Structure formats: structure tokens, C-alpha cells
Amino acid sequence: RKEVEQDPGPFNVPEGATVAFNCTYSNSASQSFFWYRQDCRKEPKLLMSVYSSGNEDGRFTAQLNRASQYISLLIRDSKLSDSATYLCVASASGGSYIPTFGRGTSLIVHP
């Protein structure tokens, strides 16, 4: 299976900063994309789906660029509670839309 690649970081930013993560995927058949958040020693939780037209949820904006095969996540006005690992997911139709996870990007927001 082809991969999903992310910069592992860590991204170390002050509170209030804007930070952006990119993720590239190599399987051009990928059809669904997500960002998950994983806190230390916990399970991943869905942060947001990524739509072709881009989507925004509060301080979070996700975008998809199919031509260049990457997705991005922008976090505005970072909070201490945003500190976590952010996982990029791409899934391609294979009967079960098997998801492929990136390694995750670590974000540390400091006071």
C-alpha cells in the first residue's frame, strides 16, 4: 500500500500562533481524507474530514489539493489544549475504503 507522509515535527509554537501542517499522499485513487487528533497514550479522534472545496471548523481549516496530492490543516489562535499529534488519513476504495495513516505531526503549544 502506498504511503501518506507527514513531517513528524515537533512544531513548537506560542499560544495564539497560527500553524499549518501538510500531508502528501501517493495513491492517486484516494478518495476520502481526514485529520485525526491523538493525545498521548489515547486513541485517535476525528478532528475533521477534508472536502475538495476546503472546509473550516472554528479555528481549524482543512484543504485538499488533488493535483499535487496533498492536504493541509491550518490552526489559528493556537491554544495550549491543541498540543497533540495530528494524523493525516487518506483512504481509497478497495471494497472497504481501507485508511492509510500518516505518522503524525506533533504540535506543542507553549505559554
Place this chain on the structure above:
Amino acid sequence: GAVVSQHPSRVICKSGTSVKIECRSLDFQATTMFWYRQFPKQSLMLMATSNEGSKATYEQGVEKDKFLINHASLTLSTLTVTSAHPEDSSFYICSASSRTNYGYTFGSGTRLTVV
């Protein structure tokens, strides 16, 4: 929203014993269940994919006789680690998808320690 209940959350067992991990979808039918393993500071590694009522499909390098997966109903899937060894110590997580839910719902994970 969709919830997947995973048990146990933590288990310590002796080398050579078997451990069963259960994942139940509480309010939806999990047509597909994915089982992952995650080592510290590593990404989620897909172990196998199972569709209800059929045999699991294992990823390359995952021993199907060691990691037994059963997905006999639309709400329950189990992973049994047979003859566990210390190198099997890891965080095991299930994830369910259905025809009606978008995205993947994760169980809370099982931290297995083999001593």
C-alpha cells in the same frame, strides 16, 4: 455519534498465554473493522481488516495464526493474541466503519504488556 467500546483497556499477561481484545460498536453496525498496533512514538500500523461474516485480510508480516480475528456479527469483533511474547507488548486499537457512517470510529485502545 458513533461509539466503539474496546475492552480491556489494559492487560498484563505472562509469556505464552493468550489475550482476547473485544471491540463493540454500540450504536451502529460495523461492517468493517480495522485492527491496528502502535508502538511508542510510532504511527498506527494496520494489522488486518475484517468484514462481518468473512475471514480477515492480514497485512504483510502479520501472522494470522498468532493474531486471530473474529468478526462474527455487525457489532462485535475480537482480536486474540495467542502465545504472547514480550515483543507483542503494544497499544492495540480497533477502528470501525459502516456503510452509513463517514470516517472511522476508534475504540479506546488496549495496552498490552507481556512479561
